[in-house]
Amino acid sequence: MEFQSCFDIIGPIMVGPSSSHTAGVVSIGKFIYELLDGCPEEADIIFYDSFAETYQGHGTDKALLGGLLGMGTDDPGIRHALQLAHKSGLDYTIEPQGSCLFFDHPNTTMVTAKRGDHLVKVGGASLGGGLSKIFMINGRMVDIRLSTSDDFSALAKNYQVYRLREEIARNA
Amino acid sequence: MEILSMRELLEFCEKEQKTIGETMLMLEEKKSGRDQQTILRMMEERLIKMKEAVDIGTKDSSPAPSGISGGDAVKMGEYVKSGKPLTGSYISQAMTFSLATSESNARMGVIVATPTAGAAGILPGVLFSLHQNDGTPFKDLVMGLFTASMLGYVIANRSFISGAAGGCQAEVGSAAAMAAGTITELKGGSPQQAVHATAIAMKSLLGLVCDPVAGLVEVPCVKRNAIGTSIAFSAADLALAGVESRIPCDEVIEAMYKVGKDMPRTLRETALGGLAVTETGLKVKERLFCSKK
Numbered sequence: 478m479e480f481q482s483c484f485d486i487i488g489p490i491m492v493g494p495s496s497s498h499t500a501g502v503v504s505i506g507k508f509i510y511e512l513l514d515g516c517p518e519e520a521d522i523i524f525y526d527s528f529a530e531t532y533q534g535h536g537t538d539k540a541l542l543g544g545l546l547g548m549g550t551d552d553p554g555i556r557h558a559l560q561l562a563h564k565s566g567l568d569y570t571i572e573p574q575g576s577c578l579f580f581d582h583p584n585t586t587m588v589t590a591k592r593g594d595h596l597v598k599v600g601g602a603s604l605g606g607g608l609s610k611i612f613m614i615n616g617r618m619v620d621i622r623l624s625t626s627d628d629f630s631a632l633a634k635n636y637q638v639y640r641l642r643e644e645i646a647r648n649a
Numbered sequence: 650m651e652i653l654s655m656r657e658l659l660e661f662c663e664k665e666q667k668t669i670g671e672t673m674l675m676l677e678e679k680k681s682g683r684d685q686q687t688i689l690r691m692m693e694e695r696l697i698k699m700k701e702a703v704d705i706g707t708k709d710s711s712p713a714p715s716g717i718s719g720g721d722a723v724k725m726g727e728y729v730k731s732g733k734p735l736t737g738s739y740i741s742q743a744m745t746f747s748l749a750t751s752e753s754n755a756r757m758g759v760i761v762a763t764p765t766a767g768a769a770g771i772l773p774g775v776l777f778s779l780h781q782n783d784g785t786p787f788k789d790l791v792m793g794l795f796t797a798s799m800l801g802y803v804i805a806n807r808s809f810i811s812g813a814a815g816g817c818q819a820e821v822g823s824a825a826a827m828a829a830g831t832i833t834e835l836k837g838g839s840p841q842q843a844v845h846a847t848a849i850a851m852k853s854l855l856g857l858v859c860d861p862v863a864g865l866v867e868v869p870c871v872k873r874n875a876i877g878t879s880i881a882f883s884a885a886d887l888a889l890a891g892v893e894s895r896i897p898c899d900e901v902i903e904a905m906y907k908v909g910k911d912m913p914r915t916l917r918e919t920a921l922g923g924l925a926v927t928e929t930g931l932k933v934k935e936r937l938f939c940s941k942k
Contacts, residue, residue: 478653480805483677483798484691486764486827490698493754493769494866496762497811498918527813530919531864533938534715536757556757583813583917605811606764626691 498535501603506544529573706749747774770874812859815909860923
């Protein structure tokens with residue numbers, strides 16, 4: 478039972494072109510932004526499976542970076558997220574891979590992001606229709622459902638205890 | 650209160666003497682804790698955004714950044730104005746509005762996912778065509794979105810709605826099925842008739858693969874949205890005539906799920922099969938991505 482509301486079906490209001498490859502990914506990025514209390518300075522992004530094959534065409538990279546910059550799914554700035562990331566001093570890498578070991582879904586990403594002292598490694602999947610799920614934070618399996626009408630800031634607060642200091646995370 | 654199948658939905662509608670749309674509104678109130686006014690306002694906001702996307706798309710003939718879509722909504726709009734469309738006024742206008750929305754989507758414009766962005770043209774297409782052709786009022790169209798979301802809610806929770814998970818049958822198939830049931834309810838059909846329309850539309854798209862050229866939501870997606878509106882209207886007409894789906898809707902959804910599970914990865918939005926790997930499809934991909942590397 479992943480779909481809980483009529484607005485999971487009619488919605489989100491979003492910048493195109495794909496609810497699973499664009500909008501749902503903005504939400505994953507935005508969750509990480511909230512988890513870190515702001516935009517990261519570094520992000521290493523892995524795209525798996527369908528994301529890996531089609532991320533350029535769907536603007537999945539722009540969507541994730543837009544989210545990491547704090548944008549919502551209907552922000553027209555997503556179109557220019559690559560340039561905006563550069564301007565905001567967000568250094569990123571993107572690596573396409575096959576399938577994800579930890580979560581069986583074709584639209585999966587793993588993002589290692591650093592802001593100040595904090596480093597998080599977050600696994601997210603975009604389930605379709607703009608709905609997403611965070612399934613892993615710093616090596617712990619979690620089950621956080623993200624609908625665009627949710628308050629991400631409040632949701633992320635509950636998981637900030639999972640953040641690690643950078644040196645600990647690097648050695649973990 | 651929870652509704653997990655079309656059978657349960659119809660039993661509820663029968664017992665409470667509610668339409669499918671009213672049932673969704675009740676369910677949303679119970680589940681979200683929001684009051685009815687707030688929920689209605691949120692749905693109105695979505696309908697308004699859908700209209701804005703149609704208005705922009707019917708005037709904008711510019712190509713998408715890829716150069717492989719754009720301009721067809723304007724072409725179709727002019728053809729419809731000429732007064733000669735073979736499919737009649739309802740379907741031809743629905744196709745125009747659908748193209749407009751899907752082309753806006755490809756330009757990274759703002760649209761409403763219904764249920765996904767890839768299938769976002771179908772519901773606005775049929776709803777605004779109903780308004781244009783028989784003056785269906787705004788508040789009825791809002792209720793139509795509750796009908797559509799109730800049907801989509803059952804489909805999404807029993808099967809899937811994204812091309813990556815279940816192929817285009819799950820995406821355009823689900824949207825056309827939702828639209829068929831919505832038209833039926835808006836035109837005075839019973840909940841049973843609306844669910845038959847949903848089943849008939851879904852059966853007609855069963856097995857459709859997701860094979861976007863270069864991985865872009867453009868070819869064949871934009872035109873499949875246009876054609877999706879015509880399947881929705883045809884299925885609604887059949888249901889309103891009293892034609893029933895011999896296979897119950899819940900079983901059709903189950904079949905869609907199984908077909909999607911059996912579908913190879915190459916045909917589920919990876920751009921590794923179908924139209925994506927035709928000679929022309931591959932040339933487009935090479936032009937767009939390989940030259941940049």
